[in-house]
Amino acid sequence: MRIAVVADGEGGGWIQELDGSPGPVRRVADLADAVRRAEAEGVRPRGAASGPGPSGPRPPRWVWSSGEDVYPDLVRAGARVSRCHDVALTEALLLGHDVRHAEPHSLGAAWARLHDRPVPEDPVRPLGEGTAAQPALFEADRSTLPPGTDRLAALGEVHDDQRRRLAALPDRERMELLAAVESAGGLAAVEMSGDGLPLRPDVHDEVLTELLGPRPPAGQRPAVLADLAARISDAVGRDVNPDSPAQVLRAMAWIGHPVSSTRSWELERVDHPVVPLLLRYKELSRLHSANGWAWLETWVRERPGPDGLRLGRFQPDYVVGGVVSGRWATRGGGALQIPRAIRRAVRADPGWVLVRADAGQLEPRVLAAVSGDAALAAAAAEDDLYARLADQVGGDRERAKIGVLSAMYGQTSGDAAPLLATMRRLYPRALEYVDAAARVGEGGGIVRSWLGRTSPAPADWQARTAGSEGERRRRAHGRFTRNFVVQASAAEWALVMLAALRQGLPELPEGAGIVFFVHDEVVLHVPREYADETVRAVAEAETRTRTTLFGDTPVRFPLSTTVTDSYDER
């Protein structure tokens, strides 16, 4: 049963059952309560026989304009849903399949296209408006529908149209699955942003103080950085601001070691006493500016815990499908790059644990599965794919790894070339899979992931762009499509895994569940007594994901699952 939902922005809304002929419009004063009840009791298809069995009550699939808009208020009000159809996310997938990635994908835009009306731009979303935000007294109406439009009717109409468009696709089943898991991702994103990654402010401060010295007044360098800066100037023989690449460049020339950039790998090749100082400064200064005290204040919400303990939550906004490859992007706090140095501060609450599941070597495993290469699949049946590959290639593990990454990223320099020749001989189908994608990209064409997510057409593509610049651009796009078929399919694996895990979790207390997700890794925060059940749910999610996506493939997707107090323990 599908139920369309429109919120009124004041806690109430309108709902309407959609299956078959649309049911009556129902006005509800408390939307969260209505949702909660339908989830708990399930919804029986109208006209179905009563009694248990397959036609018995199930939670509905909620149809809404955008989970990002509608769901945070529900989650705040304590109502979680199990399934939805997210019109905005689905529209983006459908437009992408049609190579129309740049067109607006809101409900209003989809409705306008149906009615040959001017298509509104997608609303620009300010930071921190997700579940983590304080509830606004009166939520601004974010509808992109023209004023006066019957929003519920428009929603039903676009939903029906999207289902027809999905059903008409040649890869129908896959795209329908993709739309469903993308929508589920929208739910998970809102939920985990609302709960947040537990992070202890006192431990974070401890880490920073150890490395940088005590917290300085705003705008000043911490003691360790100030000291390093002074020693750098001393070593050079004149004043240098190590934060300024231009000044460092001039300083290196001044001391007789000219470099073409101040990147650390380039500095590392220079033998001069200033180099280790510069490298240390860069490392620590990066930590200070990206994840220092200012970061903590801006992105981590703090509340008192038991026994005077300071508990914090890092609550980034996740942008589902925010990357062309279908990976998630994030807004705020750089959630995709929590540096190793501060992971010590990510701690479970007292009596709780972090359950962390990490899919190792995901991309080569996905390549083995999608290409159907028997030899690579045999290696991918093992726990350590690269070690197995090294046996087959007749080299060490590190070289085998470079060979695989070269094939997936399109690297040609260094010692990749002879390695690739070996790979082509041993894993012909896998290599042909990515080589073919690269050829399509070099020709300006599009490629699709396993489930049908589509690469965007190259910007300002001119097949006849002459000269080396045109050639360089065509090659670059070839590397992009080469990588796309792997990265986008890997993102689908992760998305299906997340959706399966979300569904398969045991009943957990308030605040427990998935709290973090990044590409091929998921972190859950649960009371200790739920750890075993949670670990089992993770394992079951992996099995479900593999069979859902790849049937009876020999490829395995081993998840290393750990139960710890701290994110830095492995």
Next chain:
DNA sequence: AGGGTTTGCCAC
């Protein structure tokens, strides 16, 4: 002063 671009580093 303020906005856009460049540089360089972090993560997967």
Next chain:
DNA sequence: AAACGTGGCAAACCCT
């Protein structure tokens, strides 16, 4: 070792 895919972000830089 070298610069190869996807991103976010902060500070410096450059221009208006």
